[in-house]
Amino acid sequence: MLLGTPFHARTQPLNEAQVWRRWSGYLAAGAYELTHEREYWAIRNAAALIDVSPLLKYHVHGPDAARLLDRMVTRDVSRLGVGRVLYTPWCDTEGKVIDDGTITRLDAQRFRLTAAEPNYRWLSMNAVGLDVTVEDVSSQVASLALQGPKSRLILNACAADSLDGLAYFRVTHTRVGGVPVTISRTGYTGDLGYELWCDARDAVAVWDTLMTAGAAYGITPTGILALDIARVEAGLIMLDVDYTSAHVATIPEQKSSPFELNLGWAVDLKKAARFVGRKALAAEKTSGSAWQMVGLEIEWPNLERLFWEEGLPPRIPNTTVRASIPLSSLGRQVGYASSSCWSPLLKKYIALAHVEAAHAKPGDLLMFEIMVQHKHRYTPARVVPLPFFNPERKRE
Amino acid sequence: MANNYDAIVIGGGHNGLIHAAYLARAGKKVVVLERRHLVGGAAVTEEIVPGFKFTEFSYVVSLLRPEIIRDLELPKHGLTILPLPSTFTPMDNGDYLAAWDDHDKTRREIWRHSPKDADAYDAYSRAMARMAMAVKPILSMIPPDPTSLSPKDLFGLLKLGGHAGSLSEKDFHNLAKLMTMSAADLLEEWFELDPLKGTKSASGIIGTFLGPRSPGTAYVLLHHYMGEIDGAFRAWGFAKGGTGGISNSIASSARALGVEVRLNASVAHVIVKGGRAVGVALENGDELYAKTISSSLDPKRTFLKLIEPRHLPDDFLTAIKRYRTRGSSGKVNLALSELPDFTALPGVGPLHRGAISISPSIEYIERAYDAAKYGDLPARPYIDSILPSMIDPDMAPPGQHVMSCFVQYAPYHLNGGWDDAKREAFGDSVVDTLAQYAPNLKRAIIGRQVLVPPDIERITGLTEGNIFAGELALHQLFFLRPAPGYTDYRTPIRGFWQCGSGTHPGGGIMGANGRLAALEVLKG
Numbered sequence: 001m002l003l004g005t006p007f008h009a010r011t012q013p014l015n016e017a018q019v020w021r022r023w024s025g026y027l028a029a030g031a032y033e034l035t036h037e038r039e040y041w042a043i044r045n046a047a048a049l050i051d052v053s054p055l056l057k058y059h060v061h062g063p064d065a066a067r068l069l070d071r072m073v074t075r076d077v078s079r080l081g082v083g084r085v086l087y088t089p090w091c092d093t094e095g096k097v098i099d100d101g102t103i104t105r106l107d108a109q110r111f112r113l114t115a116a117e118p119n120y121r122w123l124s125m126n127a128v129g130l131d132v133t134v135e136d137v138s139s140q141v142a143s144l145a146l147q148g149p150k151s152r153l154i155l156n157a158c159a160a161d162s163l164d165g166l167a168y169f170r171v172t173h174t175r176v177g178g179v180p181v182t183i184s185r186t187g188y189t190g191d192l193g194y195e196l197w198c199d200a201r202d203a204v205a206v207w208d209t210l211m212t213a214g215a216a217y218g219i220t221p222t223g224i225l226a227l228d229i230a231r232v233e234a235g236l237i238m239l240d241v242d243y244t245s246a247h248v249a250t251i252p253e254q255k256s257s258p259f260e261l262n263l264g265w266a267v268d269l270k271k272a273a274r275f276v277g278r279k280a281l282a283a284e285k286t287s288g289s290a291w292q293m294v295g296l297e298i299e300w301p302n303l304e305r306l307f308w309e310e311g312l313p314p315r316i317p318n319t320t321v322r323a324s325i326p327l328s329s330l331g332r333q334v335g336y337a338s339s340s341c342w343s344p345l346l347k348k349y350i351a352l353a354h355v356e357a358a359h360a361k362p363g364d365l366l367m368f369e370i371m372v373q374h375k376h377r378y379t380p381a382r383v384v385p386l387p388f389f390n391p392e393r394k395r396e
Numbered sequence: 397m398a399n400n401y402d403a404i405v406i407g408g409g410h411n412g413l414i415h416a417a418y419l420a421r422a423g424k425k426v427v428v429l430e431r432r433h434l435v436g437g438a439a440v441t442e443e444i445v446p447g448f449k450f451t452e453f454s455y456v457v458s459l460l461r462p463e464i465i466r467d468l469e470l471p472k473h474g475l476t477i478l479p480l481p482s483t484f485t486p487m488d489n490g491d492y493l494a495a496w497d498d499h500d501k502t503r504r505e506i507w508r509h510s511p512k513d514a515d516a517y518d519a520y521s522r523a524m525a526r527m528a529m530a531v532k533p534i535l536s537m538i539p540p541d542p543t544s545l546s547p548k549d550l551f552g553l554l555k556l557g558g559h560a561g562s563l564s565e566k567d568f569h570n571l572a573k574l575m576t577m578s579a580a581d582l583l584e585e586w587f588e589l590d591p592l593k594g595t596k597s598a599s600g601i602i603g604t605f606l607g608p609r610s611p612g613t614a615y616v617l618l619h620h621y622m623g624e625i626d627g628a629f630r631a632w633g634f635a636k637g638g639t640g641g642i643s644n645s646i647a648s649s650a651r652a653l654g655v656e657v658r659l660n661a662s663v664a665h666v667i668v669k670g671g672r673a674v675g676v677a678l679e680n681g682d683e684l685y686a687k688t689i690s691s692s693l694d695p696k697r698t699f700l701k702l703i704e705p706r707h708l709p710d711d712f713l714t715a716i717k718r719y720r721t722r723g724s725s726g727k728v729n730l731a732l733s734e735l736p737d738f739t740a741l742p743g744v745g746p747l748h749r750g751a752i753s754i755s756p757s758i759e760y761i762e763r764a765y766d767a768a769k770y771g772d773l774p775a776r777p778y779i780d781s782i783l784p785s786m787i788d789p790d791m792a793p794p795g796q797h798v799m800s801c802f803v804q805y806a807p808y809h810l811n812g813g814w815d816d817a818k819r820e821a822f823g824d825s826v827v828d829t830l831a832q833y834a835p836n837l838k839r840a841i842i843g844r845q846v847l848v849p850p851d852i853e854r855i856t857g858l859t860e861g862n863i864f865a866g867e868l869a870l871h872q873l874f875f876l877r878p879a880p881g882y883t884d885y886r887t888p889i890r891g892f893w894q895c896g897s898g899t900h901p902g903g904g905i906m907g908a909n910g911r912l913a914a915l916e917v918l919k920g
Contacts, residue, residue, distance in 0.1 A: 033497075034501065035497055037479050037481070037497075038479060038481070038749070041478055041479065044476075045476065045478060045636060045788065045789070046789050153794070215795075216794035216795035217789055217794055218786075300462070300466065300629065301463075301466075304629075311529075313529065313626070314628065314629070315628075316628050318628065342628045344628075345471060345476065346471050347462075347465055347470075347629060348471075349628070
């Protein structure tokens, strides 16, 4: 048996079809209801409660904690104030991305790093000669994402302190259901939302408090399938889906630099600290990147026509497709989509795609492969800026 | 000149706004004239009880055309269609019948009552979907007139024939039956369960002054399935903010395209000179001029109120006078302190997120029609209700709810006429009927709004309060809507066009009327 998360006692009975996905050795609900549709809409229209406890979490503390992280990641941790959070990738010496996650400065010498894959060894290797302690607290810290336009109202109804003053990518400490909880204004949906971090032993109390307070606001336990659509709409990449860790890649072609993942904004070549991959990234910045990650909108009228020609209504998967889909231009393959889905909110068929730099301008037309009645077909898709969806309430 | 335009659109309902937006998209200078203080026509949301938003008249959306959503970028302008996944029908024996949002759950639920119907349900759905596919293209084209030999009509017939040709012989026979039968007869060929037949038959009578046993009602059942074959694009559900949310998103898109929307601008008449429409006169005396003028009002209001009869040929006037608009439905909107608790399935559950249908049998609905047929109010009406606040938490204060009840029948021509007492009696009959299944309802009511056909007429302007701007009966559909020879949105007056629900393909929040009419206007 895989492990249940600290919320398993609550999530297990709610999982109507007992659909579980694997996430870092834990069971994570795919969807609680028999279809993920309502859970998706909770993210965009009410409030979704998502168990994200399987995230890997590291506490980094000691006099050199900031120096360790600054040595490892591409953004400037030295300038991160207490109570702030940043999102960053980190690279190998060739400037290829190993993983991405958030860093929270809990106090002057104490940080929390989240990661998709185990990074304890990498942290330890980079800590040589530094006065710092790294702890893997993944199983001790339970985490919940509360995402959606009603999330703030729910927290204000049940937390000991108001969340009104908590700005985007800031963190605060309060109590929920009588137990200590750290709340960050962060998430993986591109919407107004928060993540709650608490001791695993207090997990159920926090869950119950949120569910009770959220009932009047449409709070909905939400699984990975709904989250996977929201994160594509938000243009957020996923390790092992949209890129391969440089530590895992078998051949160089499988690796990506931050620039190639649309994360150039998170590479701080001017920061004081020397960091892993800096030299390679500076060179790539000068010479230009071979690939770009772009947003794609697959045009609907032609897609519908291809199906109608077979006598069928248009049919596309209703969950995010985490598989490579070829993209071509003038008959030559110039890239691939790595995540694609129908956006119920935007009423558009969208994709995150890797394309050769020459085909990455907004407005560029590419041909996207689809299967229609067991036949390969190509249908036009247009390059668009990311993210697809970015509501004002996310930062307000 | 401030009051000179390329196009004037009379009426700011969804079709008027869509029509205006398409004209503006083609570079025209367009003004929409709306009589009320808000856009939407019969697709409006208003806060009648403080804190509670009522989707006052129309309450769901199913066939809003995908091309319109795309062309006008409605999601960018706030259009959000939320799922309305189930239908719950309480029965008189204390049990219930439900259709859930999962095939296996629904099958097991029907099987509980009738193993035979559980199988038939799937076969029926497949047959209806195939027929809907054959008929659907007509929603996006001007219906060809089979008596005409013009190339346009012949091409249209060929195109339709092509789609119908993909049907099997059996499906084709079903389609022919569907066009002529009553909803009751059709459903009795498939099913034995009373609440199943009752609930399904109801979609054949909504908005018409007919009963489930009236011939011609079977066809309207098909409309229900047309929405489903738009695939992922499907626009079936509850619009965030109620149907006013749809209107606001269209208005926002239209304004972004340059359309001027004038509120509180009631049109008194259309100015016709030399057989050509040249402008409109407002109630306040202002006059506006334009090359083309389009009316989104219903045909009777358009041709009998806004135009002097001398400008119209006799046969056309006669056809319009005969055009049937008998209002048959009412609406009861409730503000609730708590959810209705149904004795058949107690507690808060998925049923509260879908439709709740008071339709225990065909006979129940037919008896309600019998009363209305003779000008009386039915003691127990057919009710289709939803709880918008369970789908969109912004519709009511936290923990409280709004309930939208569509009710049939409420005859426009009530014996002795409508008055306040009769309106309230109608409202009471609805609450009493629902309270038989959910006894806590009465104590939960904080406020209520009762709308009967004369109210619908007074507020929205729809003649006789007919929600589809003219009944969706076969003799008023396709090449006969609203009058033979005038289905291409033209009128006997040059420069004067119609673009509302009284034209092809009919009522409901579809928008095809406004769009197709705009494409015709742009052809010149």
